[in-house]
Amino acid sequence: xxxxxxxxxxxxxxxxxxxxxxxxxxxxxxxxxxxxxxxxxxxxxxxxxxxxxxxxxxxxxxxxxxxxxxxxxxxxxxxxxxxxxxxxxxxxxxxxxxxxxxxxxxxxxxxxxxxxxxxxxxxxxxxxxxxxxxxxx
Amino acid sequence: xxxxxxxxxxxxxxxxxxxxxxxxxxxxxxxxxxxxxxxxxxxxxxxxxxxxxxxxxxxxxxxxxxxxxxxxxxxxxxxxxxxxxxxxxxxxxxxxxxxxxxxxxxxxxxxxxxxxxxxxxxxxxxxxxxxxxxxxxxxxxxxxxxxxxxxxxxxxxxxxxxxxxxxxxxxxxxxxxxxxxxxxxxxxxxxxxxxxxxxxxxxxxxxxxxxxxxxxxxxxxxxxxxxxxxxxxxxxxxxxxxxxxxxxxxxxxxxxxxxxxxxxxxxxxxxxxxxxxxxxxxxxxxxxxxxxxxxxxxxxxxxxxxxxxxxxxxxxxxxxxxxxxxxxxxxxxxxxxxxxxxxxxxxxxxxxxxxxxxxxxxxxxxxxxxxxxxxxxxxxxxxxxxxxxxxxxxxxxxxxxxxxxxxxxxxxxxxxxxxxxxxxxxxxxxxxxxxxxxxxxxxxxxxxxxxxxxxxxxxxxxxxxxxxxxxxxxxxxxxxxxxxxxxxxxxxxxxxxxxxxxxxxxxxxxxxxxxxxxxxxxxxxxxxxxxxxxxxxxxxxxxxxxxxxxxxxxxxxxxxxxxxxxxxxxxxxxxxxxxxxxxxxxxxxxxxxxxxxxxxxxxxxxxxxxxxxxxxxxxxxxxxxxxxxxxxxxxxxxxxxxxxxxxxxxxxxxxxxxxxxxxxxxxxxxxxxxxxxxxxxxxxxxxxxxxxxxx
Numbered sequence: 089x090x091x092x093x094x095x096x097x098x099x100x101x102x103x104x105x106x107x108x109x110x111x112x113x114x115x116x117x118x119x120x121x122x123x124x125x126x127x128x129x130x131x132x133x134x135x136x137x138x139x140x141x142x143x144x145x146x147x148x149x150x151x152x153x154x155x156x157x158x159x160x161x162x163x164x165x166x167x168x169x170x171x172x173x174x175x176x177x178x179x180x181x182x183x184x185x186x187x188x189x190x191x192x193x194x195x196x197x198x199x200x201x202x203x204x205x206x207x208x209x210x211x212x213x214x215x216x217x218x219x220x221x222x223x224x225x
Numbered sequence: 226x227x228x229x230x231x232x233x234x235x236x237x238x239x240x241x242x243x244x245x246x247x248x249x250x251x252x253x254x255x256x257x258x259x260x261x262x263x264x265x266x267x268x269x270x271x272x273x274x275x276x277x278x279x280x281x282x283x284x285x286x287x288x289x290x291x292x293x294x295x296x297x298x299x300x301x302x303x304x305x306x307x308x309x310x311x312x313x314x315x316x317x318x319x320x321x322x323x324x325x326x327x328x329x330x331x332x333x334x335x336x337x338x339x340x341x342x343x344x345x346x347x348x349x350x351x352x353x354x355x356x357x358x359x360x361x362x363x364x365x366x367x368x369x370x371x372x373x374x375x376x377x378x379x380x381x382x383x384x385x386x387x388x389x390x391x392x393x394x395x396x397x398x399x400x401x402x403x404x405x406x407x408x409x410x411x412x413x414x415x416x417x418x419x420x421x422x423x424x425x426x427x428x429x430x431x432x433x434x435x436x437x438x439x440x441x442x443x444x445x446x447x448x449x450x451x452x453x454x455x456x457x458x459x460x461x462x463x464x465x466x467x468x469x470x471x472x473x474x475x476x477x478x479x480x481x482x483x484x485x486x487x488x489x490x491x492x493x494x495x496x497x498x499x500x501x502x503x504x505x506x507x508x509x510x511x512x513x514x515x516x517x518x519x520x521x522x523x524x525x526x527x528x529x530x531x532x533x534x535x536x537x538x539x540x541x542x543x544x545x546x547x548x549x550x551x552x553x554x555x556x557x558x559x560x561x562x563x564x565x566x567x568x569x570x571x572x573x574x575x576x577x578x579x580x581x582x583x584x585x586x587x588x589x590x591x592x593x594x595x596x597x598x599x600x601x602x603x604x605x606x607x608x609x610x611x612x613x614x615x616x617x618x619x620x621x622x623x624x625x626x627x628x629x630x631x632x633x634x635x636x637x638x639x640x641x642x643x644x645x646x647x648x649x650x651x652x653x654x655x656x657x658x659x660x661x662x663x664x665x666x667x668x669x670x671x672x673x674x675x676x677x678x679x680x681x682x683x684x685x686x687x688x689x690x691x692x693x694x695x696x697x698x699x700x701x702x703x704x705x706x707x708x709x710x711x712x713x714x715x716x717x718x719x720x721x722x723x724x725x726x727x728x729x730x731x732x733x734x735x736x737x738x739x740x741x742x743x744x745x746x747x748x749x750x751x752x753x754x755x756x757x758x759x760x761x762x763x764x765x766x767x768x769x770x771x772x773x774x775x776x777x778x779x780x781x782x783x784x785x786x787x788x789x790x791x792x793x794x795x796x797x798x799x800x801x802x803x804x805x806x807x808x809x810x811x812x813x814x815x816x817x818x819x820x821x822x823x824x825x826x827x828x829x830x831x832x833x834x835x836x837x838x839x840x841x842x843x844x845x846x847x848x849x850x851x852x853x854x855x856x857x858x859x860x861x862x863x864x865x866x867x868x869x870x871x872x873x874x875x876x877x878x879x880x881x882x883x884x885x886x887x888x889x890x891x892x893x894x895x896x897x898x899x900x901x902x903x904x905x906x907x908x909x910x911x912x913x914x915x916x917x918x919x920x
Contacts, residue, residue: 176375
């Protein structure tokens, strides 16, 4: 069989012009509404989820901060107790007595060195205060 | 064909995905549903910590809210040996250096096999910080509380003490332990991977209650200082001072010697921790004659001016001869008390009879607990009436064959001071939790006072007891500026060697109150076995005087008798010279070095220099003769009393039937006159009786 000489194929380029500009996508309002609804709901869930995560981690952070504050409060309370204890120690009557008599040389007055006075009535005190005030003005 | 291939591939991928998803969800379901509880427990074990919070013990305050006992948070170190692992030797070495505990001791603790061992408890802050800085694995710090008594041994017998676990072991700490301690609480906290806590548990709900005592720390200090001074001076073995408010039974001070420091109770001997005021029983001796007299007066069996023959110092009771401490002849009842005649007291008791006498003794609270809110109270010793021997009435009337506690005696004397009402002695004023007052229940519940003698009897006894201080055995208890009443006592102790009363070992005591018209304090002083001078009037009465003269001005009690500057200065100078060498810290006043002491002491022949600002009290009243009020109405009596400057105490209704002091007696300005009112017939009868008696 004789080999046939190949003939080059002629190619044709045809341009088919399709004008879709007149095509209008039909929008179904119900479906679109549904889409927005779903997207909105999804967004809301996502926001809630993100908010939950934020809140959870914020809660943990605040818990740490709270524990730190509690520790500080406990420390301050302990210091307060120690200071109260020190005040109580310093107010020991024996300590005061010894300081008064030994260091300051104080002595208890003789009964005859103490003069008793009647406590002034409230009215008298008020009158004296009033006079002082008016004098000051 | 091509499309089929694509479908197959898609199916394979979808199948694999489905399998994968099924595996994942299956595993999730297995973990969440089947193994849920196991993993929950494991997670909790990793993340949660349960810690036990022991609430801080409530504080104890005096009546002016000055703290007497309080707790401060401290840290204690503990170890979990299993967590230390192989580093036990190193941990022991490092901790030993910081805490000063021998290394081998720590190693032994770590090797003990326990899951928890204390390393050191209640560390000072610097040591706790050093342990924390070591950051050793398996060594932790636990918050605890340490009990402190900032005033050291002040009121130690009232407060008591606690052990290492803060459990109350004495005094109020023991009596109110459950309330002061609060309840331990377990809370759950979350921990992260670094074992930092977050999401801690709720705050403590049931904190320890704070206790407010009736004790006044200043009065307590005065009592303890004067007791210590007296012990140093008399070399007595032990002593007790009680200061009580007679109007309500509140104990203002309760001091014992020997005492102890509750911050280190184990350093003190057991006897030093004993609260003698409520636990020690002793024979009251002559102070018990007050009870004998009270019983006889209350039954109108005797009158103050009635004369008894004291038989020159000896009397026979049931064939036994009882000798008096001195030979007395004829004595009035007032003198029997003032001179403390045993024979006189016995004769009065014999007139009364044992049953009535016993009834009054019980009525005054002897032979039974007073119900004070302190632990270890003794009920004293009083034989039942059926067990009394024929001689018992003689012995008991002079304070032998009967055992009392100092608290019983001071409470009984307070009832004489306040007009005949026996109040329950108490040291707890109130309890508070979170600034809210708690109801006082059980032993703390306030009780109604019991009338043991009539107000007229009490008034008569007060006058007689004043005589003891002015003219009798208690002269050294006379106060500068205030009236005082009391009774001395010098009771022999039983010598354990012979089983008989020892002639040298005595319990010297003085019980009294001041001022007489409106007593602010009742004070009991008791010294066990003073050496040298050993009578109550010699050694205990001066202690009463010194305490009363400091306590009364502190309580703002106005003076009711004028002062004699010369006498006061002389007595204080003598006192200072006598005591300055021995008492040192305990001498409250060292007047020897007083800069403004008048030089007139040395120049007694010169006229007394005028001393500015030394006039203290004026003798406003002088002696006032008390009218006979019997048969008069309340209005008349009140008007007459007010006109004369006397204070009437009215009991009952109707016409005046009885009065104390009786008509014609001399009293001072402002003195209280106790009057009993009754039916008109009774008043007429009383007046007739009096007229007949005069005839």
